[in-house]
Amino acid sequence: MAGQSSRLVICGILGVAAALLGGYHGVGEVLQGETVPRGIFINAWGGPACRIEAGQNCAPAITMLPTTFVRIGVVTIVTSAATLASTLLILMGRSRGAPLFASSVLLLLVGGGGIAPILGLAGAAVGRSARSGKVGGDIHRGVVEPPV
Secondary structure (H helix, E strand, C coil): CHHHHHHHHHHHHHHHHHHHHHHHHHHHHHHCCCCCCCCCEEECCCHHHCCHHHCCCCCEEECCCCCCHHHHHHHHHHHHHHHHHHHHHHHCCCCCCHHHHHHHHHHHHHCCCCHHHHHHHHHHHHHHHHHHCCCCCHHHHCCCCCCC
């Protein structure tokens, strides 16, 4: 089916982009060293001195890990690798999107930024629709079930 193929391509692009962007955040966190963040809102690049309003690329993120930037970055990179692996599972037909959904939510919580998890969640939704063969449910095909 041409529709299924195109949805799988879109899923692959979104999943790989999420993994790469999450890994980018992870590398920036590792490079900040053994300092401990002051709160859950962090800058993956540039540290606390980075100012978004000054046009600097700070790569803001959220982390729930109460540890050093190096450890946060390593966990973010590993989670990004899991996001990539989850994308490959969808493309190989071994998953319908749940692992990509889970790894994207985890990526949000460990320091992968905000855009990467959104891309991953979108990829999971597209991958699920590609693997289930449905787009928009039965109402999209003109079949409406009466309420019971």
